[in-house]
Amino acid sequence: MTVSIALFTRDLRVHDNPVLHAAATSAEHVIPLFVLDPAITGGSFNRPNRAAFLADSLHDLDANLRELGGRLVVREGEVAEVVATLADEHDVAEVHVAGDVSAFAHRRETALRQRLQQSRRELRVHDASITVVPPGAITPSGNDHFAIFTPYYRRWAAERKRPVLAPPERVSLPKVRAGTLPKTADICTGDTAPDLPAGGERAARDLLRHWLDGPVDDYGSSNDDLAGDATSRLSAHLHFGTLSATELVSGAHGSPEFVRQVCWRDFHHQVLAARPKSSTQDYRGHGDRWRRSEKDLTAWQEGRTGYPIVDAGMRQLLREGWMHNRARLIVGSFLSKTLYLDWRLGARHFLDHLVDADVANNQLNWQWVAGTGTDSRPNRVLNPILQAKRYDPEGEYVRRYVPELGKVAGAAVHEPWKLPEAMLKDFGYPKPIVELKEGLDRFRAARGKD
């Protein structure tokens, strides 16, 4: 009898899963394993919104594996130790795991390899599981990664993608104790966002079907329409791997604008893989000496800056654990440029609340917005009023998330300070915490651009 282990990390699905597929075809029996590692549950990345999504996803994965004749095996403990012990108990020949790019993932892979080597067992790492094109698989001449998106995208688009894999026909377990599927509270305590989406592969596949059935065709013309909410909302599923990016791209090939956007995800992963320190250190420093202001930071976090479009984005984050990409760009520029506060503070707040947050996409998008990353125009500053009028022309998005301004019709909602003083007071909405010109002058001076 041969046994393999499929170690799930952030590939919590049975469809198009190279790890599960290889483990199930390389041995007669497979142990589909998830390990709750205290290094994760005790770390600063573990937050209620993602914990709830993870718990949903694990329960759903278990249900999907049961339909294939198996179930999810759960253990708690240090991952390399747990896997090695289980491998010894069942005389496992191969352990399969997805390749990943964060510093934690690198440490996990090294520890697993070393620990398994002690008992001459093999670790097989599947690099095209989390991204479409494995990080490092394509490089420009003379560099170990692409630092500019457009040339990366050209090469990425031309690259041959692996075929989409069907779920294994059968998942046959050896006799093994299943362990206990965790509830959200077992992973992390604290309040979740009131309108948090559900996790799990079934929810992902419902969204995918709906998305590919029509909305994806309009992506190029509507992805920046804040009120239209016309993006896929698949980001958390891509983060937890309840949907495979390869399958998404393969199904969406008729919408090149959408596929190009998904490519940003691979782009940031290959930057982080080559420059692990860019999760905390400037990718391209400008010698910034960021301001410090608890008051400004709190106003931004709570959505009380006095700029309705910024506040709407920040409150969407608190309500849903998710924010529209255009709003992320606006609030990010506002924090790091208009307020000139350290991008790491913004990234930290996003990590605390975003259900889709991951190190590559969050930290490197923050660096892009702050001009310390891969943006070729690092000193551009988004004017929140112009952005609001362009991407929320009727003010609908703002009224949805800033109810105090619910009675202000049309685009007037973007400049409440122009309303009669008494009316504004009645609404209880704050005055702007900074003049835009003051913020712009300060930023330009700091970057030596005045």
Ligand SMILES: Cc1cc2nc3c(=O)[nH]c(=O)nc-3n(C[C@H](O)[C@H](O)[C@H](O)COP(=O)(O)OP(=O)(O)OC[C@H]3O[C@@H](n4cnc5c(N)ncnc54)[C@H](O)[C@@H]3O)c2cc1C
């Ligand atoms: C400051 C800031 C922080 C961000 N933090 C994250 C994060 O932690 N996690 C995250 O997944 N995305 C992040 N993004 C990127 C983007 O905002 C989200 O991926 C997107 O809003 C998710 O919604 P959607 O699934 O409807 O996207 P869609 O527009 O439908 O796009 C489809 C998929 O493409 C990928 N994608 C789209 N845009 C980007 C991008 N700019 N960078 C990387 N991948 C992208 C995502 O996986 C997304 O789900 C951030 C952007 C900014 C400006």
